[in-house]
Amino acid sequence: MKKTFVTLPQLQEMTQTYPTPFHLYDEAGIRRTARQLRDAFSWNPGFREYFAVKATPTPAILKILRQEGCGADCSSLTELMLSDKCGFSGEEIMFSSNETPAEEYVLADQLGAIINLDDFTHIDFLQETLGRIPETISCRFNPGGVFQLGESEEGFQVMDTPGDSKYGFTREQLFEGFRKLKALGAKRFGIHAFLASNTISNDYYPALAGILFRLAADLERETGCDVCFINLSGGVGIPYRPDQPANDIAAIGEGVRRQFEEILVPAGMGDVAIYTELGRYMLGPNGCLVTRVLHFKHTYKEYVGVDACAANLMRPAMYGAYHHITVMGKENAPCDHKYDVVGSLCENNDKFAVDRMLPEIERGDLLVLHDTGAHGFSMGYNYNGKLRSAEVLLREDGSTKLIRRAETPEDYFSTMLFD
Ligand SMILES: *Cc1c(COP(=O)(O)O)cnc(C)c1O
Helix, strand or coil: CCCCCCCHHHHHHHHHHCCCCEEEEEHHHHHHHHHHHHHHCCCCCCCEEEEEHHHCCCHHHHHHHHHCCCEEEECCHHHHHHHHHCCCCHHHEEEECCCCCHHHHHHHHHHCCEEEECCCHHHHHHHHHHCCCCCEEEEEECCCCCEEEEEECCEEEEEECHHHCCCCECHHHHHHHHHHHHHCCCCEEEEECCCCCCECCCCHHHHHHHHHHHHHHHHHHHHCCEEEEEECCCCECCCCCCCCCCCCHHHHHHHHHHHHHHHHCCCCCCCCEEEECCCHHHHHHHEEEEEEEEEEEECCCEEEEECCCCCCCCHHHHHCCCCCEEECCCCCCCCCEEEEEECCCCCCCCEEEEEEEECCCCCCCEEEECCCCCCCHHHCCCHHHCCCCEEEEECCCCCEEEEECCCCHHHHHCCCCCC
C-alpha cells in the first residue's frame, strides 16, 4: 500500500489556510533522498547531483537541494535566472539545452555555468555567440538505435529508442567535435547522455555508465582531450504504481562504481567526476497534489469531480500516466467502488484516474494524488483560464510554509492587452 507523507488532521489544518487544490512537498523526504543519493556515490570524490530544475522550479525546493550539496541543471533562460537567484553559481550550474537561443548561451557563460552542447553545429554557434569557446565544455551523446535492458518473459525491463530522439551528437560527431573544441581552446571535457526515462531498474545507470565510460576512454585516447566528468543525466525512475518495486539507489551507485573500476581506472581515468541530473527520483515521491471532491456524476460511468484539473497535473492527460490516489481518512476502507476521477477542463482527457477502484467517496473528501513532486506543478498551464495553484512545504518540524502563492485573476490578466 502506498502511504502519504501527510495525515488527514494535518491536511484538515492546512486547508483552513490554503485553499485546495495545492501541491505539497515533504522537506524531510527531499533531504533524505538527497543524502541517500550522495551516500550512494560517495566513492567518487567529484560526484555532484545537478537537480533538473524543470522538474520543480520552486525557490524553496532549490534552496533545500543546494543546502544538500546539489547543483542545478537548467535548460532555458528563466531556469538559469532562477538558479542564479537561488544562489547557485559557476560550475554549480549545468546548462543542458537544445535548439538554444544565443542569449541563453550568453547568460550561461556569464554565470560560469558548464555548457552541455546538444549538437555539433552548436560548436560554431557558441564560438560565434561568445567569441570564444569556454575552457570547460560538455557534449551530449546519442548512440542511436534502441536501448534495451533486462529481457524477461514480460519483455524488456527498460526500453527506449534514442534513434528517434532529437538530442545529442552521433559517435562520429562527438570525436570530431572534441577535436574541434580542443582546437578552439577547450581544456576540460565532459560527456552526457539520457537514454531512457523513468526507469525502474537498478541496472539503467550502470549500463549507461558502461557505455559512457568506454566512450570516454576512446575519446581521450584518440583525441587527446581531457575528459574530466561524465554526466549520467536523469532517468532513474520512481514506482508510481503500488505494485512496482522502488529503485535501490545504493545498489545503483555500487553498479556504477563497478563499471568505473572496470573501465575508467585501468584507462588511467580514475579521477573522472560522476554527475547526475535527476529530477523525478529526487522530488517525485516527495510531493503530492491535494484536491477536494466537489461533485458526483452518474451517467454511463461513475464520475468524481475534483477541484484540481490537468492544468495542475498534466501527466495523466498527456501520457496516460498513473498517479496513485488516497482518499484521506479512508486508507483502510475496502476499495470496492469504481470511479473516474476527473477535473473540470473542457477536454475529455482531463481524468486523473479511469476505472480506479477506491473506497466509497463522499463530497468534501480530500484526495491525495501521489508522486507529483516532479513534473507536476511545473508542467502546469493556463488552459481554460485555469490558475496555477499554490505550493506548500511541509517542514521537518511538522509546520507548513507557503512557498508559492496561487495565481490570481490579476496574474491571468496581467499579460493581456485590451486596447
Ligand atoms: C528532464 C531532464 C532531466 C531529468 O529527468 P528525470 O526523468 O526527471 O530524472 C535531466 N537532464 C535533462 C537534460 C533533462 O532534459
